[in-house]
């Protein structure tokens with residue numbers, strides 16, 4: 370009876386509806402997004418994975434993993450202590466950590482495949498991979514069918530948010546004012562609203578746009594523009610913190626306080642700061658693959674926000690020198706702050722373009738040195754990190770400056786000494802952050818690192834949840850790969866013979882993964898693929914792909930596939946899409 374009535378409603382609607390598949394209006398509230406790809410990119414991925422597998426990957430990308438992965442700072446705490454604290458937080462504050470007083474969900478057996486069978490035993494378990502018992506999995510659940518209070522003819526009040534906002538909400542965030550695009554008429558502060566997402570649609574000139582004007586008034590009826598585009602795109606229910614007028618007048622703040630989301634994942638934002646770090650499992654595995662050792666000099670070439678940097682520092686037991694660079698000053702500050710919070714002192718952070726990371730041996734501008742590794746340590750790091758320790762006399766400053774010079778065994782100009790003393794006296798100034806000032810660097814000498822991690826900027830086509838990926842074209846994917854090769858060239862120069870390079874990305878694109886490995890092996894005969902520990906990802910792609918323009922992209926050759934790790938978002942590990950390759954560096958004379 371209800372179905373017949375709803376069908377009648379459907380039939381009464383406009384021309385637009387006749388081209389839309391008919392569905393029960395209440396079905397529109399079941400979360401079932403379809404990822405839209407650029408057609409050429411879709412064809413390319415279908416060639417790589419096969420149509421069926423690619424469709425499963427595509428679907429997995431629209432959902433978050435069914436668990437959160439927490440890395441314990443073992444220099445400050447233990448897994449057991451953290452489990453105890455997190456369980457207490459969940460009990461006191463509710464599962465989303467937002468103090469709504471909600472109970473955590475009962476373990477739900479139908480939420481995909483968690484990484485460990487043992488997740489069924491409770492909401493938090495230790496990772497069973499040998500050496501990774503400091504990694505904790507906190508179980509989430511979903512997709513849930515939320516009762517939005519749909520009544521035919523009297524639809525629930527609604528808020529439509531931007532796609533980026535929705536992706537964040539699915540990961541546990543609130544709806545912030547800038548993310549709100551449209552809202553029902555007569556919404557008041559404290560109203561319960563159904564939250565859905567406006568996703569980019571193809572427009573007549575071939576581009577993509579959500580086409581929604583901010584401030585649109587929704588009736589919630591099928592005559593609303595965008596009504597049908599949002600079938601299956603409802604992401605949760607929340608309470609408005611302001612009226613409709615306020616939502617579009619304000620420029621910041623929480624707009625909708627989410628009460629329920631289609632995926633319930635623990636949000637440990639701002640919880641146990643310095644003691645834990647929320648990080649994807651493959652990223653932690655990448656730090657292990659690098660196999661950093663105490664006392665070594667290691668470079669993290671694209672380090673912000675510092676997730677892998679801090680994981681590496683902990684594996685080094687905070688002994689040695691870990692140089693973390695990022696092109697963006699603000700992002701480099703985030704690394705510095707994180708290192709400070711985690712009490713990691715072996716990390717030196719610089720703002721530096723990795724493409725200009727090589728410093729020639731004859732460069733003498735303001736520092737002369739005959740040793741390769743520590744030349745920038747005094748002026749960039751020691752002086753500034755000392756600043757945070759609160760030196761208050763010129764004598765102390767001078768002593769520290771002198772010690773720093775002696776430590777590094779380098780010549781430092783008087784101007785540098787004056788600058789360092791000023792910094793120590795004055796404390797943090799402009800551009801400084803918790804953890805000290807982030808300096809620019811002039812680069813590093815060739816062969817000056819034992820190990821290099823190149824966690825390259827990429828198309829990020831492995832990150833989850835993604836609700837739209839149509840912006841990536843074959844050309845844009847090619848540009849990412851070109852950039853990665855140029856970065857790899859720098860990594861090869863900076864690592865010493867006998868050293869190690871780990872290359873990683875968070876994309877499923879073989880052009881940025883296997884094809885970069887092929888480039889590396891073809892170009893640098895002294896590189897060889899090395900085995901990784903742990904190895905929990907799947908094998909790499911072997912073969913090649915021909916593009917319509919005649920270009921051929923070569924991937925791995927038989928025998929190479931088991932040296933790399935490919936994390937498939939649709940696999941039972943239920944991680945983001947990720948790729949890791951490890952290279953041993955032989956003698957560069959060959």
Ligand SMILES: C[S@@+](CC[C@H](N)C(=O)[O-])C[C@H]1O[C@@H](n2cnc3c(N)ncnc32)[C@H](O)[C@@H]1O
Nearest residue numbers: 671672673674675676677695696722723824826
């Ligand atoms: C994939 S993210 C790195 C994530 C990081 N490794 C982590 O685990 O937290 C890539 C980073 O590369 C940085 N980046 C992009 N181009 C760069 C360049 N030319 N030099 C240095 N950093 C660059 C970006 O600012 C971004 O922070």
